[in-house]
Amino acid sequence: MSPIHDLANQPLTAAPATAKKLEKLGIRRRFDFILHLPLRYEDETHLYPIASAPYGQAVLVEGEVLSQEIQFKPRRQLVVQIEDATATLILRFIHFYPSQQKQLAIGRRVRALGEVRRGFFGDEMVHPKCRDVLPGDGLATSLTPVYPTVAGLAQPVLRRMVQQELKAQPLFETLPPGMAEAERLIPFADAVSILHAPTPDYSVKQLTDPLLPAWQRLKFDELLAQQLSMRLAYRARRQGRAVAIRGDGRLSTPFLNGLPFALTRAQQKVLAEIHADMGAEHPMHRLLQGDVGSGKTVVAALAALAAIEAGFQVALMAPTEILAEQHYLKLSAWLAPLGVDVAWLSGSLRKKQKTDVLARIGDGTARLAVGTHALFQDTVQFAGLGLAIVDEQHRFGVGQRLALKDKGGEPHQLMMSATPIPRTLAMSFFADLDVSVIDELPPGRTPIVTKLINSGRREEIIAFVDKTCRQGQQVYWVCPLIEESETLQLQTAVDTHLQLGEDLPQWKVGLVHGRMKPAEKAAVMAAFAANELQVLVATTVIEVGVDVPNASLMVIEHGERMGLAQLHQLRGRVGRGSAKSVCVLMFETPLSELAKARLKVIYEHTDGFEIARQDLQIRGPGEFLGARQSGAPMLRFANLEEDIALLERARELAPLMLERWPEAVQRHLDRWLAGREHFLKA
Template identity: 60%
Template structure:
């Protein structure tokens, strides 16, 4: 693009790096400037195009500096006001100049007026536009006029030939690419505006399909490339796996058995497994992962299990040691908080192959960690790790199998599009005997009632959590709030043992507090959201979440899942502070009305969109700009089928299509 460095920098903010990107920078909405309305017919509240001659122009200084211009079309006068203007604009407004203006008609001090209308100087015979005026997404310093001019230039220059052949387009009932792009940038005035605004017009559907097809192609190619790599074959020998299942004091659920069978089949293949195991809070994912680990270990390979926080990693270590060590499995713990000597012993045992299962945090993928024979990498809460971190763990083995777990359920449409290069297993039932958690929304003004509820629960022998608000801007401020809440609650409940856990505590201190809570030496645990995942204390039946309006749906659901882990009925009290924003009100309503994690995840996706829902896009997949995961399910399914067909046929269309839509971005990393 032959633009100045400053303009190129602004365009790059919009994702425009080449001339072809300009053609795919599609309008947000349109304005109809094709019809001229006489001033006498223009109604108050309407946005219209009018033409009139300047009668006079003056800069007024009361109440603030304003450029006031009087115009007429011979039948009616119009006043326009500019609160922000340049000296050059004052010079333009010479009496006798003819202006074409677009703006909203308003009642004013002197008569009908427009404030800050769009305008240009015209002659009596200046033709009207033949198409609707597009309004584009832009950035500070780049005007609509400049952007429009650049895009018009690109459309006239680019060939925009089709990447898909006519037979396929006819089969899919889709229009041609060039015509669709030109239509969306230059729609005729008689177009059905609703189909444009709602993005249901055939031209929009063609562009959405192309975008989805590019995403599917990138993901499916990554999937096929992985299946061409070699990984250790780990068949189920039914020794350790059967021993583990028989040693359990409870039966596996149908969903757990199904997931175990699928993972077992994957591990026996000679190519690397990349499977996402998802299930709601408390559905028993850890046990499924433990059976998979045993299948690798009975084949004489090592297993690594990585969790995002020390508390969660410690919970896994405690649970897995309890299950596996009686069966002779050697387990090691690796975390940043380990003392030098203990860490060296753990690393030496891993490197020598003595350790069969290594459990830890991100410390597991540091350079000084060497596995003798890593066959399976298990990553819990996989969305919290970046692509690079997951790849670094995988790189510890020749080409280990990977099992990723998530307690944040992924809606079906998201799974079809953003996880199309993974195999997905779902645990869609809870273990028997689990009681649903009752949720109450309570205004902070009723805090005294909440305090009494905590007192009553602990008096009856139960335990409670008191979760402090998330303050994203400052971890230090969050810690201060937690400490203050801890001191306040110690005074409020002098007869209770009150504990405190937060992210700044040393690993050993956190472990001690959590152990005291488990052993009922602590009755009320004050905590930051560090307890969001992995904490399992069946006797804790009450949770109070302060400033619940500040938390996202996923976090609220995860926190709520820390109670209700025994056979007693449990309660989550969401304390909120007024005033509530519309978004906060909507989130609290959803969490109050739903206990199903998949429905909560679906609502969350609808509220936030995939970009925000997926956080920093750590899975590496290209984000969608035009397609809508909820409304375009049929296009997602069609794009998936067509992608598989093009790849299977070795069609050159696949390469051309990827090049157009993703360029070099198609070579993204995907763990």
């Protein structure tokens, strides 16, 4: 490996205290300074006469201090007046130090950088950046970069560190010969120099334009590194060895015949893709996504039956106990009549129950184990794990998924998500997985009408709940918290349960929340499913997996506080029967702009993919991805909505680069990922 290549991962030489601060900024090696780009720029290359300094932008002026005083009304502040040959200007400091008073003494000549605005006593700058002017002091020759920093690491110190590395690092090309030119990209060294030390030819506006060639080059390089790392991860998985699993139909055929409905075309298509993967001798890593109510659980059950028919065990893991329990109850009802032993494992089982379940899993009696993260524990040993199914996979950390994978060498993995993944996100962050999409809902599903109602109209909503129950239908009433929070002041589920009991004395009102014991939760859910309870007050534990076709109304309190994915999931709990279904989103005023944007999207759209696309725009990929971000390399510069053309080119060129220029691939990944790709095997 060449010394030039080595520099990409050379460690920092900073003092321990400084290194700790730099680590908070993501700077762990010397080359990270090169990729630590400015947040904004200050223009100290041009000096304005005070009289002609424009409003509404940061400008540099110079003058002599005429006066200085500390005012005490309306609050303590330092007010300084400076003058040049054209006019006077007030410099106002709400927070100041004795050193500033000394610097701005009468008669001193200073330069002030800030935004000029109209004040009560004339034009002024509030909290400008000031420095002394000595005879012969020239202007800056380039715009001044302002970097993201942390407390205790001053901007000039960080700026100096970056400049040192710019001089020391050989900013060689990592793209193969001719690729940058063919893609009309400027050289990497030029891009970095423009962004860290722009010449006076560039304006602040130009430097923050995402279409600037320097930004386009860095975004392309970043997207290419992500695509290369994902393809390498995919290739590594394909090289792994797994047992080919092919079912013989002795369980799945009677199961299909016993269902009260036929599989949709979309379900048949994704099932064929899953069976083909399981029949190969490399481990399946397939993401099964579909909108709320599209029938993913049936597909998962058929995949599990194929593995069981072939003599293997199956593990199904869900992020919450209530969802795992719903899966257990549904799968037991489906598979127990076929003679399949289904085990339930959660952290809340009693010791004797847990010992029994572990023994059944360990000796292979239990063919399907359903549970929460309890399935990760060292005490859980499978006799022959062939398939691991992970529901709502984005809510598990990468480390947790690896722990389950390690239970059985190389089991096939099927990950399910009811949060549809927008195309750009799938192309970028899920490029290492095979993706199957159930893109149609089962027939007979009624469209859900969404209503936005101010919480001040609570009495009308209570009357609507009563009317729904009189028609023989059932109602969910969802509250975000179970305890009062001083900061959020949300009404608790417990209080709501008591209040609705008083408001609706003719109907039975149940309560379910995350802190109840599993047996209590199961009993309440069973009573609701049997229509022994007409109204169910719940926290968001019912977000996924709950299926009661007779429930046709959902009331969600404080809808403005919830994310789009959560609102869409909750809304999907109704509309599962033939009755007209309604979802009422109650909200408190005033609404923030973010809350207005979310409620507008959920009101206007029922398509989960469109909601997910708009959610991605509102939140950005980091929050949207949840736990997966600890594995997939996150994007710092590229924007999935803006840079779709660059993403598509990177996606096309990555396999070509892997095939023809493997050395360039390694250099490129060293530069951009710096060892952060270790979790990609999850």
